[in-house]
Amino acid sequence: MPPARPAGLRGEPVLRFALRRLLTAIPVLWLVVTLTFVVVHAVPGSTVDLLDNPRLGPHEREVMRQHFGLDLPLHVQYVRWLGGIARGDLGVSFLYRQPVRTVVVRALPPTLLLTGSALLLDLLLGIGLAVLAVARHRSWFDRVTTVLSLGLYGMPAFWLAGLAILVFSLKLGWLPASHLHSLDAASLPPAARLADLLRHLVLPAGILGLAGAASTARYLRASLLDVRDSRFLLAARARGIPPWRILWIHALRPALLPLVTILGLSLPFLVSGSLVIEVIFAWPGMGRVMWTAAWARDIPVILAVTLLGAVAVIVGNLLADILYAIVDPRARSW
Amino acid sequence: MGTAVRRHLLVPILLLLAACGGRPAPPPALTPVPTAAVSGPRSGGTVVVGILTDVDNWNPFLVSTSTAEDILALLYPTLAVEQVDYRDHPPSFTPNLAESWEFSPDRLQLTFRLRPGAVWSDGVPVTARDVVFSWKARISPVLGWGGSELQERIASVTALDDRTVRFTYHFAYPYQLMDANDGPIVPAHAWEGIPFETWERVDWSRHILSAGPFVHASHEPQQQIIFERNPRHWRKGHPRLDRIVWRVLPDQSNLITQLKTGSIDLMEGIPPIEAEHVRQHPRLELIVFSDRSYGYVGWNNRNPLFRDRRVRRALTLAIDRTTLLDTVLRGFGRLGVGPVLSTMWAFNHELEPLPHDPGEARRLLEQAGWRDRDGDGILDRNGRPFRFELLTNAGNQVREDICLLIRDQLARVGIEARPRFIEWGALISRLQRGEFEAYVSAWREATQVDLAPIWHSAPPGEPTMNYVGYSNPQVDRLLARVGRLSTIEAQKPVLDRIQALIVRDQPYTFLYEGERLDGLNTRVRGAVINDATPYFNVDEWWVWDDPS
Numbered sequence: 043m044p045p046a047r048p049a050g051l052r053g054e055p056v057l058r059f060a061l062r063r064l065l066t067a068i069p070v071l072w073l074v075v076t077l078t079f080v081v082v083h084a085v086p087g088s089t090v091d092l093l094d095n096p097r098l099g100p101h102e103r104e105v106m107r108q109h110f111g112l113d114l115p116l117h118v119q120y121v122r123w124l125g126g127i128a129r130g131d132l133g134v135s136f137l138y139r140q141p142v143r144t145v146v147v148r149a150l151p152p153t154l155l156l157t158g159s160a161l162l163l164d165l166l167l168g169i170g171l172a173v174l175a176v177a178r179h180r181s182w183f184d185r186v187t188t189v190l191s192l193g194l195y196g197m198p199a200f201w202l203a204g205l206a207i208l209v210f211s212l213k214l215g216w217l218p219a220s221h222l223h224s225l226d227a228a229s230l231p232p233a234a235r236l237a238d239l240l241r242h243l244v245l246p247a248g249i250l251g252l253a254g255a256a257s258t259a260r261y262l263r264a265s266l267l268d269v270r271d272s273r274f275l276l277a278a279r280a281r282g283i284p285p286w287r288i289l290w291i292h293a294l295r296p297a298l299l300p301l302v303t304i305l306g307l308s309l310p311f312l313v314s315g316s317l318v319i320e321v322i323f324a325w326p327g328m329g330r331v332m333w334t335a336a337w338a339r340d341i342p343v344i345l346a347v348t349l350l351g352a353v354a355v356i357v358g359n360l361l362a363d364i365l366y367a368i369v370d371p372r373a374r375s376w
Numbered sequence: 377m378g379t380a381v382r383r384h385l386l387v388p389i390l391l392l393l394a395a396c397g398g399r400p401a402p403p404p405a406l407t408p409v410p411t412a413a414v415s416g417p418r419s420g421g422t423v424v425v426g427i428l429t430d431v432d433n434w435n436p437f438l439v440s441t442s443t444a445e446d447i448l449a450l451l452y453p454t455l456a457v458e459q460v461d462y463r464d465h466p467p468s469f470t471p472n473l474a475e476s477w478e479f480s481p482d483r484l485q486l487t488f489r490l491r492p493g494a495v496w497s498d499g500v501p502v503t504a505r506d507v508v509f510s511w512k513a514r515i516s517p518v519l520g521w522g523g524s525e526l527q528e529r530i531a532s533v534t535a536l537d538d539r540t541v542r543f544t545y546h547f548a549y550p551y552q553l554m555d556a557n558d559g560p561i562v563p564a565h566a567w568e569g570i571p572f573e574t575w576e577r578v579d580w581s582r583h584i585l586s587a588g589p590f591v592h593a594s595h596e597p598q599q600q601i602i603f604e605r606n607p608r609h610w611r612k613g614h615p616r617l618d619r620i621v622w623r624v625l626p627d628q629s630n631l632i633t634q635l636k637t638g639s640i641d642l643m644e645g646i647p648p649i650e651a652e653h654v655r656q657h658p659r660l661e662l663i664v665f666s667d668r669s670y671g672y673v674g675w676n677n678r679n680p681l682f683r684d685r686r687v688r689r690a691l692t693l694a695i696d697r698t699t700l701l702d703t704v705l706r707g708f709g710r711l712g713v714g715p716v717l718s719t720m721w722a723f724n725h726e727l728e729p730l731p732h733d734p735g736e737a738r739r740l741l742e743q744a745g746w747r748d749r750d751g752d753g754i755l756d757r758n759g760r761p762f763r764f765e766l767l768t769n770a771g772n773q774v775r776e777d778i779c780l781l782i783r784d785q786l787a788r789v790g791i792e793a794r795p796r797f798i799e800w801g802a803l804i805s806r807l808q809r810g811e812f813e814a815y816v817s818a819w820r821e822a823t824q825v826d827l828a829p830i831w832h833s834a835p836p837g838e839p840t841m842n843y844v845g846y847s848n849p850q851v852d853r854l855l856a857r858v859g860r861l862s863t864i865e866a867q868k869p870v871l872d873r874i875q876a877l878i879v880r881d882q883p884y885t886f887l888y889e890g891e892r893l894d895g896l897n898t899r900v901r902g903a904v905i906n907d908a909t910p911y912f913n914v915d916e917w918w919v920w921d922d923p924s
Contacts, residue, residue, distance in 0.1 A: 087801020091808070093440045098522035099829060100839030106520045134576045139438035141577060148597050212633065219633065220625055221599055225424065228594065324625045326598030333626075334429075339801055 056367075060360060067356040074352040075127070075345060079120055082341050088112055089136040089339045110136055123345065132349075133342035137335065142346045145331060152222060153315035153327030156247055160316075161308055163251030165301070168258025169294075175259070176266040177289055187259065194256035202249050203322045210245060218242050220324035246323040250316055258301070265297040272296075302369055306362025310354040314347065421919035422619040423900055425910070426631045426640035430598050430624045434580035436560040437513050437521050446909045447622065450603065451586040452560035455488055455507070456553070458823065460906045465721050466864060467823050469553055473502055473561055473587065483548035483862075486556055490539045493610035496563050497586040504535030509564035516572045526555050526824075548862045551824045561587065589615040589915040598624050615915035616902075632895075635660065641897040644910055648706040648774065654895045666719050667892035667907050670712050671775075671818040672884040673766070673782065678845040679813055681764055688882040689730070690740035694789045695782055696732040701888050704777040708893060712886030714879040715827055716871065719889070721864075722825040724872040727879050729886075737789050748790050755790040763792040764813035767806070770797035775816050778887065782816070807843040815843075818890065827874060828855045831883075846883035 090107045098106070107113050111122065126133050132142035171191070175184040194202075211219035218224065218241060227238045269275065270293055278292050279285075313328065320329035328347060335343035433439050436448040456469035456477070474488040494502040511533040514521055529552075531544045543556045563585045570578060584592045589611070590603035601622040605615055623640055625631045632650055635643045636657060646654055646662070655662040675682035675691065682688055701709055711729035716722045741747075746755040746762055755762040766782060768775040779795035786793045793814070798806075806812050819830065832855050833847035834840035851874055858870045879886075894905055899921045904913045 085801065086805035087799070087803075088805075091804045092801055099525060100841055101525050102520065102522050104839045105517065105524070109518065109520045137440055138432045139435075139440070139576045140433060140579070144579065207630070207633070212637065220627075220630055221623065222596070223599065225600070225621060225623070321626050322630065324598070324623075324627070324630070326596070326624075330598060330626065337800075 056364060060364065063360050063363075064356070067360075070356065071349070071352050075124075075349050076120075078345055078348045079123065082339070082344050083116055083119075085339065087339055089341070092338055093137075123342075127349070132346040135335075135340055135343050137338045137340040137343070142342045145343060146328070146346055146350065149315075149326060149328045149331045150313065152325055153320070153329065154312060155243065156250065156320070156325055156327060157312045157315055159243055159247035160250035160254060161305075161312065163247060164254030164258055165305075167251065167255035169262060169298075169301075171255065171259040172262035172266060173289060173294060175263050176270065176293075177286075179267070188263075191256035191259050194252055195260065197253070199249060199253060199316070199318045200322060202253070203245070203319060206245050206249055207322075217244050219245070220322075222326065246316075246319050246325055250319055258304070261304075262297060262301065265300055266293055269293045269297045299366070299370055302365045303362045306358050306360075306365055307355075309358030309361065310351050313354045314351045417616055417902055417916070417918040418920070419613070419616045419918070420618050421616075421921075422621055423617055423642065423917060423919060424621045424623060424640045425642045426625050426634055427622050427644075428624075428626055428628065428631065431595070431601060431622075434584050434592075434595075435575060435578070436562065437519050438575060438580070446911060447601065449560060449909065450588045450590050450620075450911060450914065451584065451592060452562050453588045454557050454560060455490075456557045458554065458557065458908060460908050460912075462721055462823050463719055466550060466825075467554070469557060477553065479552075483552065484545050486543045486545070486552055487536070488541050488543075488556075490541070491610055492539065494587055495608050495610070496566075497591045497606060497608060498566070499608070500563070500565050501538070502561065502587050503538045503564075504541035505538075506561050506564045507541040508533050508535050509568055510559060510561045513562065513572065514559045518572045519575060521559070523558050526558060529555060550862070550864045550867065554824055563587075590620060593619070600624060609915070611915060616918040617914075620914065635895045635897070638897060641900050642903075642905075642910065643895045644892070646893040646895050648704070648708050648893065651706055651708065651893050654893075659898055661896045661898050663894040663896055663905050664708060664891050665906055666717070667820065667890050668717060668719075668823075669818050669820040669890035670717060671778070671816070671887040671890060672712065673887060674807075674815050674817065674844045674884055675882075676810065676813050676844055677847070677883050678810065679764075681762065681813065684744045685881050686740045686744045687746070688885070690737040690744070690789070691786070691791070692730050692882050692885040693733045693740070694737040694791070695785050695885060695887075697729070697887055698732060700778060700781055704774055704781060705888060705890075708891040709888040712888050714875045714886060715831060715884075716825060716875055717821050717889050720821065720823075720825065722868065722871050724875040726872070727875060730882075734785075734789050741789065741791075746790075753790060754792050761792065762790065763794070766793045766795045767803060767812055767815040768795070768797055768817065769800040769803050771800075775818075778816050810843065810845060812843075816887075825871065827871070828859070831855065831874070831878060844883050846878075846881070848877060848881060851877050 088107070090103045090110065090112060093103075093106075111119055114122075123133065132146070134140065135142050135145050138145055171187050175187045178184050207219045210217045220242075222239060222242055223235070224238050224242075227235050230238060266289075275288060275293055278288050283292070314332070315325075315327040315329035317329035317333050319325065320327045321333055328350075331343060332347045334340070335347065427443050429441050429443050431439065431444040431447055432441060433444065434448070436445065436452045439445050439448060453473050455472060455474040457472045458467045458469055461468055471491070473491055473494050475491040477486060477488045479486050488507070490502060490504065490507075496502060511527070511530070513519060515524055515527045517524075529546055529549065531546050534542050534544070536542055543552075545552055566583060566585055570583075581595060586592065586606055589606055589609050591606045593602040593604040595601045601624075603620045605618050609615070623634075625634065625640075628645075628647070631640070631643050632646065632654075634640045635654070638659060651662055654660050673691070673695075675688050677683065677688075682691075697711055701707060701711065710718060713727050713729050714724065716724065741755060741762075745757045747757070748755050750756060752761070766779050768779050770776070776795070776797055779793075779797070783793045783795055803815065803817075807815065829841045831842060831846055831851055832840070833845075833849075833852055834842055854870050854874045854877075858867050858874070861867045861870065892907065894910065896903060896905065899919050901918050901920055902913070902916045904916070906912050
């Protein structure tokens with residue numbers, strides 16, 4: 043399903059359009075962070091009570107509560123926090139006792155590596171499988187990929203991850219089951235270090251990408267089947283263009299349009315990572331940061347990650363609209 | 377309340393989640409241990425420790441987990457080392473950064489002599505100035521260090537010369553050395569210029585020094601930490617290991633897997649259900665020791681259901697705790713008796729665990745007016761059935777199983793317990809507000825015995841850990857008295873009396889005294905692992921197989 047054409051894009055320079063969209067996004071962002079602020083404060087339990095530190099007695103926890111400002115009225119905490127955001131200060135993490143920015147910035151690259159590779163695999167595999175399935179529509183290949191992709195789509199990631207670790211790490215011993223690097227990766231030459239990183243990437247990115255590819259393939263297959271019967275393809279066939287060319291070029295291009303939207307919308311996924319996969323594979327990314335922060339009620343970190351996610355959603359939507367207009371001339375007028 | 381608490385802990389969500397069920401795969405590429413060929417300790421090699429959480433901060437005054445605290449203690453040691461000999465007397469101490477110490481005749485002053493050979497990893501000697509500076513950090517309100525409250529009994533800390541430092545106390549009490557020693561010694565020459573107010577904004581990984589057996593070599597956040605042998609360590613020939621590496625693995629079942637495959641050598645907190653697998657593994661040793669914790673059911677003493685002491689006693693008699701120990705905990709632990717662990721010097725040896733006696737339980741309940749009048753199998757009184765919600769934190773398999781077992785056993789005396797598992801934060805918040813009927817949890821007991829935080833009926837609004845609302849004026853008076861007694865000998869009879877009263881009142885059902893199970897690869901030799909820290913004698917550890 044292609045998205046509705048970006049309202050207002052018609053007759054407006056693309057830059058101005060983008061700017062206007064971003065400005066109107068500010069109230070949305072404010073709403074998101076405000077709601078999150080209210081919700082995380084409404085959740086029972088506080089960092090101070092949850093800290094797994096046997097040294098902290100009730101009085102010491104009280105001192106800490108005051109230190110973090112958790113004893114202040116909620117609106118005072120809110121104004122303080124918003125004031126910090128306005129100045130570009132995300133605050134200090136309750137758990138790490140370090141600036142939130144440090145915690146988040148350090149988790150971003152590993153997440154981008156993981157989700158970026160997963161997305162790449164998702165697209166390559168998804169498109170390939172869909173086209174092959176349509177080329178052999180109703181063949182055994184089509185049926186098998188249908189069943190497999192539905193199965194993969196339905197499998198919980200943690201289960202798939204456990205299975206993959208069992209088979210590829212424990213039984214076969216081919217791939218490492220966790221972490222970014224091997225123990226002694228730091229002493230390896232650059233090429234070997236890269237190879238080591240890639241080996242560690244295979245399982246987590248593979249599982250994330252495979253699950254994504256399953257849905258991409260299902261999606262694209264339906265879209266390709268729709269296009270397949272259109273008249274322009276009939277005309278192409280009549281002109282004697284070879285079937286592979288019709289499928290891979292003429293049919294695929296219009297069928298890919300909805301994928302552009304998906305691509306734009308996957309920006310939030312790219313920056314926020316995968317909670318389950320990152321935890322299982324000990325991948326030091328944003329998903330892990332959020333997971334730990336949620337358990338520990340590390341409010342400044344939760345708010346910062348939510349803010350980042352909200353920004354990614356808005357920018358992703360905008361990108362999707364612009365990309366869509368770029369690939370589909372019908373949707374633009376600049 | 378004015379009394380201090382130390383190392384009291386709701387043993388939380390960490391000791392849980394036993395995932396893998398079946399037999400482990402035979403470890404590939406492992407050679408049998410040639411026990412006979414192993415001679416004396418040798419130097420070199422690496423030990424890899426698996427941990428669930430990373431070091432959260434490189435300043436020991438800002439860390440929030442015990443994992444991080446234990447690791448940082450290798451860089452920033454204490455003046456002395458607390459021993460685990462607390463069975464017959466409070467723990468004794470052995471010299472560490474301090475080579476000796478001495479009390480003044482009135483016991484109001486304690487003077488430490490620092491070890492002449494102790495130096496920081498940048499070559500600067502460890503001096504009395506470091507001790508004074510570290511004490512200032514302990515008591516700084518901006519840092520909010522856990523343990524700061526105990527320091528209130530210390531009036532001042534002064535450097536007499538470079539190697540001599542004196543602690544002066546407001547009054548004499550049994551734990552003066554323990555309190556003086558409580559806290560890491562950090563480098564004044566390197567950190568003094570950074571005001572405490574800005575410590576949370578500092579990247580402490582750039583300011584790491586060490587006066588311990590190892591120096592920090594590298595840290596990849598959420599991945600791994602590498603420490604290397606400290607060539608300047610005062611103890612010559614130690615540590616024996618070249619390196620110690622911590623791998624961060626947030627998933628417990630993955631941690632167990634890596635222990636079995638030999639990717640990691642040591643793991644803390646093996647779930648009881650995995651214990652047999654580890655014990656039977658040819659390359660692993662299961663280390664079992666008391667972890668100073670006890671599990672209990674807390675009955676809300678304010679609730680009409682549990683207000684009567686006879687009822688609470690009946691509940692304890694109705695629960696077959698031996699079965700609980702044998703099944704849920706796989707036999708790892710002992711029966712709980714009272715508020716002081718039976719392995720602790722302060723324990724009242726006249727007390728014994730209450731027996732499992734459902735008949736007596738029924739009789740006590742009947743005495744308290746609980747009878748099954750409507751014949752529905754559940755006791756009732758004034759038209760109200762004996763039914764309540766039994767809470768514990770979701771995800772802790774051991775506690776969830778305990779709740780189910782208790783439900784079945786109470787059903788046999790006509791009481792309906794309804795287990796409910798809620799998230800840890802939500803549970804604590806309900807406990808603090810007293811909004812519960814009963815819950816299953818655990819405490820870890822300090823080596824400094826202080827019963828007041830849990831058992832004193834604190835005035836409303838005071839922060840307390842007496843969630844069940846236990847209130848016995850006699851116990852309150854005795855608790856106040858014990859805090860004023862200056863010697864262990866004077867305290868012991870009062871402590872005995874307090875324990876007897878609490879056991880009589882049964883505000884809790886004391887279920888079990890816990891044990892911790894650690895898994896260690898047999899290639900690691902000479903390791904003493906105990907409830908003080910896994911790295912208790914880390915400078916003695918050695919490995920037998922390293923090619924170097």
